[in-house]
Amino acid sequence: MRVQAYAAQEAGGPLRPYEYDNGPLGANEVDVRVTHGGICHTDVSLIDDEFGVSRYPLVAGHEAIGVVHAVGDAVEGLSIGQRVGVGAIAGSCFHCEWCVSGLTNLCPSRDDTVLRGDRGAFAGHVRASDWRHVHPIPDAIPSEQAGPLLCAGTTVFSPLLVNGVRPTDRVAVVGIGGLGHLAIQFLAAWGCAVTAISTTPAKKADAEGFGATGFIASGEEGALRAAAGSFDFVLCTVSANLPWDDYVGLLRPQGTLCVVGVPEQPIALSPMSLLPAAKRVVGGIVGSAAHTRQMLDFAARHDIRPVVETYPVAEFEKALGRVREGSARYRAVVELG
Template sequence: MISANARAVFHSEGPFKLTEIERRDLQPHDVLIEIKYAGICHSDIHSARGEWGPVQYPFVPGHEIAGIVTRVGSEVTKYAVGDRVGVGCMVDSCGECVHCHRGEEQYCLNGMTGTYGSVDRYGQYTQGGYSTCIVVTEDFVVKIPDGLELDVAAPLLCAGITTYSPLRHWGAAPGKKIAVVGLGGLGHMAVKIAHAMGAEVTILSQTLKKKEDGLQLGADHYYATSDPETFKKLAGSFDLILNTVSAKIDMNAYLSLLAVDGTLVNVGAPSEPLPVQVFSLIPQRRSFAGSSIGGIRETQEMLDFCAEHNITPEIEVISAKLIDEAWERVLASDVRYRFVIDISTMMNE
């Protein structure tokens, strides 16, 4: 086994403590990655606190991983020592079902293996990227283009692909009107990517306090959802609405903003139900949908797209000892717009 230093929570209330975890010995198709940076995602918080289901503690989150290959298995062909690579929200899948065969491993019929909180094919409980190294089969590793620094590449492995995938699937392009609900870690990436795809982008945020940021990020319009006039003015306006918030909102009000044949896609994942009235959908043939991350092929496509268009997340790099504080700031929406842990500080107390 390979030892790694990590920051873990030992119960649902935290706090993080320095610990040691074990990674499996390299199998023929595995790569060992020295983690340089790990992004903090709201999903880490939901998962660690048991809001999405039972948790086995100690629990090491982190599924926005960027680092360097330090060793490769005997049959690895895709990567070599020294390569700059990333790992996102999953580290394996069955590889045999229809979804895996078409490159959509996130929808594996037999259940993909999450980067943390899953049991892998070797019977090990997966632990995430708030750690110094990770072992992953080469098919679930992506190459980070030279045009992207490792610190800004890390959040693309979740925030980037989670927004890129539905924008690509529902056809963000010139002539399309797209609204992004929420301007946080996911929302700010949605704005940048939709703008680069040529769409007309509107931000729908609770207040106008981030309006200047939103317009600088590439939005064409910005409205406060706390103002009832917003919903009157924008009724029937959008081809696509991407809801990035992880809180309960009035879905029927937002569905009213869709044009005929428009779609509202949820990528934020609140822990409580979001009621929808069927007559918010029927009269205008609207759709209410969800989207997970993206497959490995699409994740690589997203990284290449971001490198080509110079799209990077807005980040605040922190020491590992500040993770607890960073989580509280995420919950308070006090980050612009993504925390990234410098893993070289893992041993700092």
Template structure:
């Protein structure tokens, strides 16, 4: 076991504090990564504050990890010391169920299930600790290669925010000739705008206000509307092939379904704390679809990283010291970040 410094929440809703954790020794197929940067995802906060249910404490969050390979096990064939790599939302799965074999490890139905990068238990029964730390040890099958065209700081958020938006856009067939609306312009939404634009779609941002309009247009949106204005729903009725909701609030889904064309799909990646409701006639009339999407498999995550490198897409970030993490969490909740906080792991 190796002892490393980390930032952890010692108890539910408690402030994060500097501590030490144990990482396992490098096994035959393991990769030891010197973490350089760790993005702050709203999921970290939901988990640390037990807004999504009971969590394991002490909790070391972080599933947007970018770093450099420091050591590899003797059986590792995919990576070498010095490689730039990333780790996303999972670090293992059963590898034997139909979903794992199909590259959908995030939907593992085996006895192990998807093993989260934090707040989970690995094959050894020990809790997993995430990226708010100096180092991490991960099986090579769950490590991603960060292409040379991406700097590590702006690449880190792609391991969650990037794949979370890329996967549903790809599955919905977004490309030239498609009209896409991105609901919300936060950590996920700003990446959705960039990716949908790079895919060739006509992109509209739907946001509570016009406060971030200039940013949205700069990042690739063609149009920008305020959802607080009821005229927006009248003006845009029946306009979109795809709406991607990135917000974690309980929406009036009937209003947003009215914005879809016949056969259109409203994809959800935001996860509200409370249940939502929908009038089924909003789906039946117009053959519309309401769907969800959970990150992406390992192969698709690598595809996303390669796509982002090809198109020069990185996250818009605010780099912080590790001792600013509690302030950053509060600012995320207050929507006071443009658009992703990233921890400089050298300050841990």
């Protein structure tokens, strides 16, 4: 099948029409006709080759919503025309120790959609390498809001399950952006007392609208130290180099700091920040196939939605620019079909 896509031909270059042949459909594969594509900062980073791993021509995109166009002979539970999504992970082996235990997101051979080179989701069609990573979208979630849930949504939802966050916990979310505004909504619906932490005091009203009952302006002198020992769980969603000892200091004994943003510099801590009260610092990534489907169901039942800016395909570059400069509120989505 010939696929019409949008590719960058060089680092930082504009997206231009690009066509490739997807080849024959494998037994477990699914072709999805894409109607809406979310833009994540990772897409911009790959287009700009910030990580030094990009190959051009590059078709980015990993938050695709559309309808099933074709299925392989071994595909189960999906029908032609069904509304579905393909997110950050489009396949895994399903036979390694991680897959058989349900942790498909830790599969060493997983198919990361955005790292495929010229086979990403900024296209008229995207192919999932395994049907179990193609997620039916609940009727309650509009297509323009579903895409960001498949990356940002599952990235902040899965740590709640993995780290055993309880409804009785006091939690904090660092950063009120594309990830953070969803994390606040999930945690509030989970039953937690949620405090938002931001360098931007003007975001307090937004944070409260998303469900936060507390707010810390981290740029104010002494604000973090004043909240020391307050939280059971702190979810850091920003890609910034922070004073990590102060953030670990926010934790109660045996509390957890979970980092899902990607700081440019190493995370450095004093041993005495961790050891005396048995605190933990852990990383988080996009959820497994099972966690992603649980997230979609939870979002549908609790009316959790990303705030999105929607753009026609003719304004693709404008949408990318909004994400690149960090001004999108709070996710950008392009109508692709």
